[in-house]
Amino acid sequence: MNFKRCLADSIDLELENVDFENLIVESISPDKGDYCLPCFSLAKLMKKNPLEIANIILASIKQTDLIEKVEILNGYINFFLNKSYVAKNVLENFNIADLKLADGKGEIVLIDYGSPNLAKSLHIGHLKTTIIGESLARLFEQCGYVVKRLNYVGDYGTPFGKMIGGMLKWGSMEEVKQKGNDVLQDYYIRFNQEEKDNPELTQLARDIFKKIELKDKEIYPIYQTIVDIALAEAKRMFDLLGVKFDDYRGEMYFNQFAPQVIKMLEDKNLLVESQGAKIVDLTPYDLTPAVILKNDGTTLYTTRDICAAIERYKEYHFNKMIYVTAIQQNLNFRQLFKIMELAGYEFAHDMEHVSYGMMSLPDGKISSRRGKQAVLVDLMDYALSEANNIIKGRKFEIEDPSDVAKKVARAVLSFAVLKVDRNKDCVFDVKTAFSFEGETAPYMQYTYTRIESVLRKYRDTKDKADYTCFNQDAFELVKYINDFSIIIRQSLIKRDPSIMVKRLLDICKAFNKFYTATKILDDNVAATKAKINLITALKDVLALGFNLICIDTLKEM
Ligand code: ARG
Numbered sequence: 001m002n003f004k005r006c007l008a009d010s011i012d013l014e015l016e017n018v019d020f021e022n023l024i025v026e027s028i029s030p031d032k033g034d035y036c037l038p039c040f041s042l043a044k045l046m047k048k049n050p051l052e053i054a055n056i057i058l059a060s061i062k063q064t065d066l067i068e069k070v071e072i073l074n075g076y077i078n079f080f081l082n083k084s085y086v087a088k089n090v091l092e093n094f095n096i097a098d099l100k101l102a103d104g105k106g107e108i109v110l111i112d113y114g115s116p117n118l119a120k121s122l123h124i125g126h127l128k129t130t131i132i133g134e135s136l137a138r139l140f141e142q143c144g145y146v147v148k149r150l151n152y153v154g155d156y157g158t159p160f161g162k163m164i165g166g167m168l169k170w171g172s173m174e175e176v177k178q179k180g181n182d183v184l185q186d187y188y189i190r191f192n193q194e195e196k197d198n199p200e201l202t203q204l205a206r207d208i209f210k211k212i213e214l215k216d217k218e219i220y221p222i223y224q225t226i227v228d229i230a231l232a233e234a235k236r237m238f239d240l241l242g243v244k245f246d247d248y249r250g251e252m253y254f255n256q257f258a259p260q261v262i263k264m265l266e267d268k269n270l271l272v273e274s275q276g277a278k279i280v281d282l283t284p285y286d287l288t289p290a291v292i293l294k295n296d297g298t299t300l301y302t303t304r305d306i307c308a309a310i311e312r313y314k315e316y317h318f319n320k321m322i323y324v325t326a327i328q329q330n331l332n333f334r335q336l337f338k339i340m341e342l343a344g345y346e347f348a349h350d351m352e353h354v355s356y357g358m359m360s361l362p363d364g365k366i367s368s369r370r371g372k373q374a375v376l377v378d379l380m381d382y383a384l385s386e387a388n389n390i391i392k393g394r395k396f397e398i399e400d401p402s403d404v405a406k407k408v409a410r411a412v413l414s415f416a417v418l419k420v421d422r423n424k425d426c427v428f429d430v431k432t433a434f435s436f437e438g439e440t441a442p443y444m445q446y447t448y449t450r451i452e453s454v455l456r457k458y459r460d461t462k463d464k465a466d467y468t469c470f471n472q473d474a475f476e477l478v479k480y481i482n483d484f485s486i487i488i489r490q491s492l493i494k495r496d497p498s499i500m501v502k503r504l505l506d507i508c509k510a511f512n513k514f515y516t517a518t519k520i521l522d523d524n525v526a527a528t529k530a531k532i533n534l535i536t537a538l539k540d541v542l543a544l545g546f547n548l549i550c551i552d553t554l555k556e557m
Contacts, residue, residue, distance in 0.1 A: 003066070104143050108317065109319065111137050119162070140492065142488055153251070254304050255304050258299045258303055360428070415440065419439065455539065470534075473510065477514060
């Protein structure tokens with residue numbers, strides 16, 4: 001039910017260029033009604049003071065079932081809704097399937113996220129791109145779009161020359177196969193250190209990378225094995241986070257299209273020579289020039305992104321393509337989008353960069369298995385062990401404790417990323433993240449289990465529900481249920497799942513307030529039925545909302 005529209009419709013007064021629906025807002029406290037209409041902005045138009053205007057509007061209001069009473073206070077018209085009428089209407093017509101919105105009309109959205117650089121361990125920034133990207137993917141799907149999840153792996157460049165160089169100097173393929181990803185990282189780090197005193201190593205890394213590009217008989221298979229190992233480790237992380245990609249083609253794959261792209265840019269007179277390199281001059285657009293081809297003939301990050309955009313368009317005919325990366329890549333994407341536009345690709349206007357602020361770990365709080373800065377795998381281990389501790393402390397038996405622990409750990413990580421406004425920096429709050437109190441993921445999951453447990457105890461009767469027992473606490477929940485589609489849309493439009501997180505926290509708080517003060521199952525069958533209808537709808541809404549922010553529901557914890 002669109003309360004604002006219904007209230008606006010009840011006002012039997014025509015004012016030119018005034019849409020009452022847009023003027024009506026939620027009241028700040030229950031004593032001022034559920035919604036109010038501030039009359040101040042109408043003073044100029046109606047040439048009267050707000051109190052007079054309020055009286056004129058009040059006189060025109062038609063009585064409807066929705067409205068219990070209307071009051072005037074200081075230039076505001078306060079609407080009080082008829083609680084039992086609204087509750088019956090909202091809850092008995094509630095169908096979770098209606099929250100699958102049709103806005104997107106099946107349009108195709110590509111989301112490029114999660115994309116790690118395979119030469120380096122995944123770090124906590126990758127948690128952000130992965131969780132924000134996945135939450136957006138789910139929001140788009142909920143709003144009726146068809147989503148393709150693209151992981152554009154960074155598998156190109158001299159870092160791979162360094163890794164292989166390190167392996168040939170200090171290790172062996174045997175060791176790599178035995179010890180896996182960690183030892184690859186060690187070669188890379190050692191190579192970077194020794195390179196400082198030994199510039200020959202820089203050339204060595206370049207030469208090796210050249211051989212990778214030329215698919216050298218000896219080096220290329222080594223490269224492939226290394227990429228496979230690093231990618232398997234990255235996939236293990238994504239799996240733990242509950243994220244599945246449709247496509248893992250990355251920089252190396254798309255680089256094969258570079259010669260065509262360079263020719264295309266040349267044909268369109270967009271490339272100019274600068275100190276032996278080829279660049280697109282973007283200074284007329286207040287952007288720094290973008291290098292497309294270095295003087296040694298190698299391509300750049302932007303070059304490969306141009307290739308990928310063109311190929312992806314050919315393949316998917318997308319209506320939107322969204323890149324989820326750290327805010328530091330803003331300039332890069334502005335350059336990319338400008339180049340696509342200058343090259344005449346209509347779809348340039350459908351490319352979008354969704355950036356995010358930095359998340360850091362509190363110093364020394366999470367131990368690193370490799371004695372260096374904690375990376376994503378350390379954070380995940382930490383989360384899992386904390387979640388296990390919670391479960392171990394429970395007095396009752398849990399059916400599948402390791403599954404519960406996994407879901408709690410994952411929820412804590414998703415929540416850490418999504419609770420803050422997307423572009424804000426934040427520190428992962430190790431101390432409170434696992435608490436059952438306050439604004440935490442376990443608090444939300446626990447709230448859900450409370451609903452589950454009440455519903456398990458309830459035996460349905462065929463009685464009619466009686467909603468007249470609903471107090472303000474219950475009514476707040478009814479309104480949250482009614483307005484949930486608005487929150488889904490807002491989160492998507494702003495590309496910010498933190499809007500959804502905040503609303504879900506509010507719902508959980510409101511439910512717990514209601515739960516503490518009200519006996520849900522009591523002797524009055526009709527009233528009990530009404531409360532059951534309320535929490536059944538609430539359960540569906542929470543399950544849907546949790547899923548949109550990458551938090552699993554639990555039956556017990
Ligand atoms: N691999 C990059 C990084 O870790 C992110 C890639 C984003 N996607 C893209 N098409 N450029 O920073």
